[in-house]
Amino acid sequence: RWRDYLQKQVKPDDAAVGLLLEWSKLPDENFAEGAATVLKKWQALPAGTEPGQFNPIVREKLAEAAPATKADAIKLFADVLSGLYEQLKSKGDVVAARAGLDAAEQQLAGVLLDAGSPTDIPLDQVQQYFNRAERNEVTERQKKIDAHQVNSPGAPPRAMVLQENGAHNPRVFLRGNHARPGKPVPRQFLYVVAGEDREPFPNGSGRLDLARKIADPANPLTSRVIVNRVWMHHFGEPLVDTPSDFGVRCERPDHAELLDYLATKLVDSGWSLKALHREILRSSVYQQQSIDRPDAREIDPENRLLWRMNRRRLEFEITRDSLLAAAGKLDMSLYGRAVELTTAPFTRRRAVYGFVDRQDLPNLFRVFDFASPDQSSPRRPQTTVPQQALFMMNSPFVMEQARSLIARPELARYEATDKRVDALYRLLFGREASAQELEIGRQFIEATSADNNADAKLNAWEQYAQLLMLSNEFVFVD
Structure with a gap:
């Protein structure tokens, strides 16, 4: 930038940096002798800021000796300009402080502050001149800004959209290699659907024409x-x-x-x-x-003729929301930002509002056969692995819902074991408990209460509630 400034904007008789321009044109060989000769010529000029004069501040700085190399010459002028800038900076507002300078200082300040000067860098190019530490700091601050824009309650809602592009015909990649484009192919609908009468899309990128063909009742x-x-x-x-x-x-x-x-x-x-x-x-x-x-x-062993409903496990999102609903904590409000589902404090919002990080999908999602967000998934895999049961047994989220379930008024009002067990079955399964289930419930509560395990994270009733949440009847659709 300084080279372009000297060569394109500075005139040879410029009182402030004309000397530097003349020095920059000297050959590197025998630079010291040539620089001394040029400086002697400039020292003979009258002091002043007009063309053909020599800026008195620069004259004073160079009174002792000429530079030995071009690097020394650059440093001499850099010291003059940086000293003036520090003087302005010490007064707070650099632009306002410039008004109090004399003519010689004003001329040098113009080299730094006027439009078109080497330091007049467009804002979008400033980071090109940062060192590594400064670039790292800018990156970290930008990350914080981006996070604030995403998570701030005051930020407006937004959605990702596509912008219409200009019309152009794509090319077939030979053997699938993008570096070997073949002949252009007209933008048109699928031959297998449109048949022989298909015609190229005439409008713009063809996206609207494609959408109309996809949703055409004839398709x-x-x-x-x-x-x-x-x-x-x-x-x-x-x-x-x-x-x-x-x-x-x-x-x-x-x-x-x-x-x-x-x-x-x-x-x-x-x-x-x-x-x-x-x-x-x-x-x-x-x-x-x-x-x-x-x-x-x-x-029909495979139930192809649909003589019964297929028994299937609830998807992860439905299981999670069912746990919250059973605990009386599910937030049914609509709209809003995506929320984190897997970390405490656990949100009460429905899983449809859960945040999905495409680059770092939580392991919990993978355990429960969550569809990959990076590719088309026509159907989710259906697996039964130990990690699924371990989550239901040990997850702080599930334990939290078990505590909330037992604290619900529909259960807290009952003191009799049978009535509380029956109320649990109604809340979780939508039915009354059988005589056998009542007996199992009584035995579990009595045995667990007598255990007196000081390390237990849940009391007897909370453990029983979690046990029912683990059952197939809760996590499967019959």
């Missing part, structure tokens, strides 16, 4: 895929076994007519997912129990 694929995934959400198993593959190699659905019927209903309702959910939930097949029937199992 049978979109509605079937949506219906298949909604069905899988409710029944645990899809109508088409491969939710992301409706091609010729996938198995045909066992209920093709049902799939087409629901897909048609979805389109006719204006793509209303609420109407689709309502249609499924009101059906007799959804309202079935999962009770086994040996005669039906012998004919």
Whole structure:
């Protein structure tokens, strides 16, 4: 920046830095002799700030001897300018303090502060001149600013959106190598759906045209895929076994007519997912129990004909919210920022508002088969591993809900063991306890109360509540 400033903006007769310009043009060889000759010429000029004069402050600084090298010459001028800047800085407001300078000082201050000077650096380029420690400090401060913008209650809500780009045709990468682009390909819809009559998208990037083609009632694929995934959400198993593959190699659905019927209903309702959910939930097949029937199992062991409801474990989000609901602590409020689910103090908000770090997914999510946020996941894996039970047994979150459950007024008002056990069953399972379950509850409370374990984190009733929360009846849908 200083080189460009001297070569493009400073005139040879400039009273302040004209000497430095002339020194910069000298060859490195025998620089000391040439610098002394040039300085002698400048010392003969009258003192002043006009062209053809010599700034008296610079004259005084260079009165002793000429520099031996170009580096020495630069340092001499740097000392003059930095000394003046420190003088201004000591008075607080540098710009305001400049008004009290004399003419010679004003001229040197202009080298530092005027528009176009080497130190007049655009704000977006300032960090280029920081050292490593300064850059690290800026990075840390920016992280704090970003965190404040994300977590501050006063920050406005926002959503990530895409901005429309200009029209351009993509290229096919030869053998999948982006460094070997092939011929341009027109922006158009899938041949397998549109057929021979498809035409290139004429508008902008083509995103709007693509969206219209995807949601076109004449496109049978979109509605079937949506219906298949909604069905899988409710029944645990899809109508088409491969939710992301409706091609010729996938198995045909066992209920093709049902799939087409629901897909048609979805389109006719204006793509209303609420109407689709309502249609499924009101059906007799959804309202079935999962009770086994040996005669039906012998004919259809995989339940492909849906003679009973599939028994399935609750997803992690539903299990967590069910624990909070049983404890009477679930926050049903709508909207707001994402919240941390896995660390104390545990939030009462629903799991749908949970924060998901795509770069560092908590191990708890992975244990409970949480879908990877980095890739398309048509369906979650279903595993049964010891870590799932260990979480329910040892998690501070589960223990906290057990304490809150026992503290609920619906339980606290009962002193008799049988009544409290029965109330627990009603709150957790929506039914009354059987005689056998009442007996088991009495025995557990008596044995645990007599144990007097000083290290126990929960009392007898809280342990019993947690035990019921661990049961299959709580974490499975029958």
